Amino acid sequence: RVKSLPQGFIWGGATAAYQVEGSTKVAGKGKTMWDDYLKAQGRFSPDPASDFYNRYPEDLALSKKYGLNSIRVSIAWTRIFPNGTEQEPNQEGVAYYHRLFKECLDQGIEPYVSLHHFDSPQTLFEDGDWLNRKNSDYFVAYAEFCFKEFTEVKNWFTINELISLAYSQYIQGNFPPNHHFDVTSGIQAQHNELVAHARVVNLYKKLGLPGRIGLIHVIQPIYPIDDAPENIHAAKLQDAFMNKFLLDGTFLGYYSDDTMESINEILRLNDAHLEIEDGDLDILAEAAPQNDFFGMNYYQNQFIKAYKGESTNSFNGTGDKGTSSFKFKGVGEAVKKEGVPTTDWDWNIYPEGLYDSLKRVAADYPNCKTIYITENGLGLKEDQPAENEILADDKRIDYIDQHIEAILRARDEGVDVQGYFVWSLQDQFSWANGYNKRYGLFFIDFATQKRYIKKSALWFKELADTMK
Ligand code: BGP
Structure with a gap:
């Protein structure tokens, strides 16, 4: 059943700073x-998470041992500029x-680095987050600093999952500031994030830096439930x-008439x-045309049926099957x-x-060149081995x-x-689900931070070996 991977395939584990x-x-x-926000909510804490701040050498050694050649990490903007605005x-x-x-x-693991993975600085968040266009200026300044400082990084992503942020913040209401069906903010945040991304790509190319740059979108393909x-x-x-x-905005560089017809109908x-x-x-x-690559995250699709009533939803952040609706x-x-x-x-x-x-994507967007699947995996409840x-x-x-x-x-x-x-890569803290939704190749006992191997890590290694 083991298939083989193409020579030189990037084979990695993903993480996000927070x-x-x-x-x-x-x-x-x-x-x-x-x-x-999490403190007030009182459900779970972002500390200690996977204690990667201290244990990254161990996780990188595990990555190497199990055949990975790359890792996705993000830089926490607030470790570099604590308020987002400092000089x-x-x-x-x-x-x-x-x-x-x-x-x-040193471990032979190539880092693919995102500048923003859902973790806007609190001060900028209070000031409107991506809805306030002034905040994009701070983002561009932070990006420029990182490009000039971290010259050892050759692969950059600007922003992770622009839609998830906009959708979770303003439509689904499960990320701060928890708005439900605030459609104006939901579409405006998408546009503003995209312009911020584009400004950073244009800057990167103007600086003539030797690496590559792109962004990450999660794609959730939408299928009608039937032919009606x-x-x-x-x-x-x-x-x-x-x-x-x-x-469209990313790879055409404009929103097509067909897209705007749908968007305008939703807005109306x-x-x-x-x-x-x-x-x-x-x-x-x-x-x-300047994105060097596209990071595509994929977890699931959606089946959709027409709906004319008032908007309402419920988010399943506990793993109680059947409790979500949209x-x-x-x-x-x-x-x-x-x-x-x-x-x-x-x-x-x-x-x-x-x-x-x-x-x-390949058929409709010729400007989209190389694709990496930058996230894909399965969240499960798992017991301590x-x-x-x-x-x-x-x-x-x-x-x-x-x-x-x-x-x-x-x-x-x-x-x-x-x-x-x-x-x-390893079990992590999940934004709206906490610690019981585990995705890792490596299990973490969060109390002791001990790592355990999962069978999927062995499977990963087996596939890695097909590249030899
Ligand atoms: C993506 C995010 C990740 C991660 C993952 C799994 O949207 O980029 O940060 O959390 O989804 O989602 P969840 O943790 O909600 O199960």
Whole structure:
């Protein structure tokens, strides 16, 4: 059953600063938008997370041992500029990332580095986060600092999952500031983040730096639940909001008429509006052909049915199967499809959606060159293994195996996929789910921080060896 990976394939594990580092109050670090929010919520703490701040050498050694050649990490903006706005960097934060990158390179693990992974500085968050365009100036300044400082990094991502941030903050309401169906903010945040990304890409290219740069979108392909015309239309609207608006802006450098027709219909039905300032589209157009690569995250698809009532939703952040619902006025309602399995968090398991998404991006966006799958994986509730026991996570292996299969199929048909990062390298803190949703190749006992091997790590190694 073991397939083989193409020579030179990027084979890595993914992490994000706030989800793994812990140590949120040390060495001059500033608060992110999560610190006070999580404290007030009282469900779970971002400390110690996976204690990666201290234990990165151990996790990198494990990565190497199990055949990984790359890692996704993010820089915590608030370790470098604690308020997001300072002129002078926090040297302890700068030194930490130099140590981390050095350890990666010493272990032969190539770092792929994001500048923003859901962790806006608290001060900027209070000032409107991405909705306040002034904050993008601070983001560009932070990016420029990182490019000039961390010259050992050759692969950059600007922002991780622009849609998830906008959607979770302003539509689904499960990220601070917890707005539900605030459609104006939900679309404006997408646009503003995209312009910020484009400004950073344009800057990177102007600086003539020797590395590569791109961004990360999660793609959730949307399928109508059946062939009824109203359901097909609902799926088209939801797709424009979740995928096409950002893909167009990123790789066409403008929002196509077809996309704007759908977006405007959604805005009209929800009394919402989008402001595109003079010059924004020039910035997008300049960046579109300059992305060196595209990071695609993929977990699941959505099946959609038309919905005309008032918007309402409930988020499953506990793993109690069947507790989620999503109904977006005039757009659609998420429904389950018979025969498509779901996780305890109600996520569809649908590898075909990854194949379809790769084919779609390759067909519709010629500016999208090399693709890396920058996240894909399965969240499970898992029990503490016994000393020296290897945790049997066959479900995860099966999930990853089916998705690798989809990737290799798309590749055989000409889609330029050059790598895969599993979400996640080790068990981590999950934003809206806490610690019981585990994704890692390595199990962590969060109380002692001891690492245990899961069977999926062995499977990963076996596949890595096919490249030899
Ligand atoms: C992506 C994020 C990650 C990660 C993952 C799993 O959206 O980029 O940060 O958390 O999804 O999601 P969750 O933790 O909600 O299960």
